[in-house]
Amino acid sequence: MAVQTQPREAIVIAGGGIAGLTLALALKRAMGPSFAITVADPALAGPERADNRAYAVAAAAQAMLQTLGIWDAIAASAQPMTEMVISDSRSGDVVRPVFLTFDGEVEPGQPFAHMVESAALIAALTEACRETGVALRGEGVVQYAADDGGGTATLTSGAVMAVRLLVAADGARSKLREQAGIGWVGWDYRQAGLVATIGHERPHDGRAVEHFLPSGPFAILPLRDGGRLGYRSSIVWSERTENLQALLSLDEDGMLAEIERRFGLELGEIALESPVSAHPLSFGVARRFVAPRLALLGDAAHVIHPIAGQGLNLGLKDVAALAETIVDAARLGLDPGSEDVLDGYERARRFDTVAMGAVTDGLNRLFSNDATPIRLARDLGLGLVDRLPGLKRFFIREAAGMAGAPPRLLRGEGL
Numbered sequence: 001m002a003v004q005t006q007p008r009e010a011i012v013i014a015g016g017g018i019a020g021l022t023l024a025l026a027l028k029r030a031m032g033p034s035f036a037i038t039v040a041d042p043a044l045a046g047p048e049r050a051d052n053r054a055y056a057v058a059a060a061a062q063a064m065l066q067t068l069g070i071w072d073a074i075a076a077s078a079q080p081m082t083e084m085v086i087s088d089s090r091s092g093d094v095v096r097p098v099f100l101t102f103d104g105e106v107e108p109g110q111p112f113a114h115m116v117e118s119a120a121l122i123a124a125l126t127e128a129c130r131e132t133g134v135a136l137r138g139e140g141v142v143q144y145a146a147d148d149g150g151g152t153a154t155l156t157s158g159a160v161m162a163v164r165l166l167v168a169a170d171g172a173r174s175k176l177r178e179q180a181g182i183g184w185v186g187w188d189y190r191q192a193g194l195v196a197t198i199g200h201e202r203p204h205d206g207r208a209v210e211h212f213l214p215s216g217p218f219a220i221l222p223l224r225d226g227g228r229l230g231y232r233s234s235i236v237w238s239e240r241t242e243n244l245q246a247l248l249s250l251d252e253d254g255m256l257a258e259i260e261r262r263f264g265l266e267l268g269e270i271a272l273e274s275p276v277s278a279h280p281l282s283f284g285v286a287r288r289f290v291a292p293r294l295a296l297l298g299d300a301a302h303v304i305h306p307i308a309g310q311g312l313n314l315g316l317k318d319v320a321a322l323a324e325t326i327v328d329a330a331r332l333g334l335d336p337g338s339e340d341v342l343d344g345y346e347r348a349r350r351f352d353t354v355a356m357g358a359v360t361d362g363l364n365r366l367f368s369n370d371a372t373p374i375r376l377a378r379d380l381g382l383g384l385v386d387r388l389p390g391l392k393r394f395f396i397r398e399a400a401g402m403a404g405a406p407p408r409l410l411r412g413e414g415l
Helices: 018-031 059-067 071-077 118-132 175-179 241-248 252-263 311-331 339-367 372-386 389-399
Strands: 011-014 037-040 054-058 083-088 098-103 105-107 113-117 135-137 141-147 150-155 160-163 165-168 184-200 207-213 216-222 231-240 270-272 277-286 294-296
Touching: 011 018, 011 160, 018 037, 018 059, 018 118, 018 311, 054 059, 054 118, 054 311, 059 071, 059 113, 059 311, 071 113, 071 118, 083 372, 098 372, 098 389, 113 118, 118 135, 141 165, 141 175, 150 165, 165 175, 184 241, 184 252, 216 252, 216 339, 231 241, 231 252, 241 277, 252 270, 277 339, 294 339, 311 339, 339 372, 372 389
Parallel strands: 011 037, 011 165, 037 135, 083 207, 165 294
Antiparallel strands: 054 113, 083 098, 141 150, 150 160, 184 231, 184 270, 184 277, 207 216, 216 231
């Protein structure tokens, strides 16, 4: 089949999730109509995607979405986090002592994160991409090839597109990463993340709660008011894999009883507002983030435990770094898919990614352990942090994505 002719700057993004769509929008807003951007994903051809997940969008990521003109479309449904509370107990404990609390503001009047529901964010990004002229194709990229002069991306229809750069945003099991021969280092936690939206009769006041239980963390994350009982929260419940089948076979009353044991009574009566979905938990990082004419983005480059709620924010940091790298190169007349340009993206992201992966892996191993000496040591450590305002502020700024020297988009600056 003949190769479709495209402008020299043509970039194809394989994957229409949050990271892929955000990158497309950032590039199109910065470079304008002459810069051809295509997002290819079979999901774009189907109905609106049902997804009961919600994400903690850090302050830096929120600033990027504001700069890209997306935030106003989702602000009404985004819930600011005003406080973070951490407890360590067993599920049967009547009293759950609080060892650490964080004020929810990274700066006066600026929450360190907002809870945003996945479906609302994807819908807003898709519409903005369409309005700015990003080509949205409802088919996947099944093969790519590269040489010094450019590359090609073969779609499921058999169409072959000439590209300067192919971005693999096709998830943790990225076929494009495998085709490029990029290795993967990782392991299975033998845990699954159970996710659902919960209704409750008392207001959460923007408070996020993370109970560390022997089988893994149980997070209660505030959502905008609504639902049958007036108020809603998202839960992310880490559970051992061997318990998963028994839990998922429960009827709604049985599942609700299990959630109630972990959720606690502080917010009153609770109800399921969505089905419970299960997602295997693992750690993984690509040995390289780039290959000839190829850049890995988001879960295709790294997967971390959700214990710190940083998975999405890590992917959006990739977006900010890659968009800045591409735009700066293109404005200098450089080839955005060249080895030198892509190496700059890898240098910008690899250390931060590995460091965050190590932190979340260590936290999960530490807090999913019920040995008494370890419990005493970690509770002492949490209590010490709670008494050190300077250290707490450091952790808040890290969680908000505002530490160090982030890319321009994460500082709320345009490209």
